[in-house]
Amino acid sequence: DAGVIQSPRHEVTEMGQEVTLRCKPISGHNSLFWYRQTMMRGLELLIYFNNNVPIDDSGMPEDRFSAKMPNASFSTLKIQPSEPRDSAVYFCASSPRDRTEQYFGPGTRLTVT
Amino acid sequence: GESVGLHLPTLSVQEGDNSIINCAYSNSASDYFIWYKQESGKGPQFIIDIRSNMDKRQGQRVTVLLNKTVKHLSLQIAATQPGDSAVYFCAETGYSTLTFGKGTMLLVSP
Numbered sequence: 001d002a003g004v005i006q007s008p009r010h011e012v013t014e015m016g017q018e019v020t021l022r023c024k025p026i027s028g029h030n031s032l033f034w035y036r037q038t039m040m041r042g043l044e045l046l047i048y049f050n051n052n053v054p055i056d057d058s059g060m061p062e063d064r065f066s067a068k069m070p071n072a073s074f075s076t077l078k079i080q081p082s083e084p085r086d087s088a089v090y091f092c093a094s095s096p097r098d099r100t101e102q103y104f105g106p107g108t109r110l111t112v113t
Numbered sequence: 114g115e116s117v118g119l120h121l122p123t124l125s126v127q128e129g130d131n132s133i134i135n136c137a138y139s140n141s142a143s144d145y146f147i148w149y150k151q152e153s154g155k156g157p158q159f160i161i162d163i164r165s166n167m168d169k170r171q172g173q174r175v176t177v178l179l180n181k182t183v184k185h186l187s188l189q190i191a192a193t194q195p196g197d198s199a200v201y202f203c204a205e206t207g208y209s210t211l212t213f214g215k216g217t218m219l220l221v222s223p
Contacts, residue, residue, distance in 0.1 A: 045212075
């Protein structure tokens with residue numbers, strides 16, 4: 001199994017640009033999670049999906065952030081417009097069932113200048 | 114094992130020593146707990162988990178202890194190796210999703 005796959009691994013963009021992060025969960029997993037990690041705030045849950053349906057998006061910082069899961073094998077996290085304070089490492093994770101261990105991808109390091 | 118801002122608690126040990134990393138969790142309704150290891154530049158990696166109907170669980174070189182009375186979780190690593198150097202996070206779940214602690218950095222010197 002290839003594990004959770006994220007792309008790109010690194011993204012550098014200018015303030016105001018749209019950023020799209022991509023995630024392919026582990027095949028057969030029913031839940032998918034997006035996290036943001038910074039030194040100041042640690043690991044924060046942004047949103048999670050169960051069977052492709054968004055269940056809890058209370059962690060999404062503001063309307064500039066949106067996430068979709070059009071099918072069981074693909075999800076996107078979009079930031080539009082991006083701001084320097086969005087600079088962080090964004091992780092996608094998947095789990096086989098709700099409330100079980102989560103497997104993390106390698107992350108996308110986003111830098112907004 | 115909690116931290117604020119830029120300063121992670123750090124545990125420094127010598128290679129071959131046993132390490133104990135502690136975590137205080139917040140939700141008395143949490144019934145499932147996980148320890149993760151995160152190496153520099155990588156995502157968190159699952160180490161071991163424990164459910165609230167247990168107070169101890171052992172893996173390969175690792176043991177997790179759960180004390181529900183004082184809401185405390187610990188991770189014990191036997192014969193610590195330089196490859197164990199990383200940030201360790203505890204996570205708890207009560208209702209639906211995992212809540213992560215801020216992490217503890219483990220530094221192992223040869």
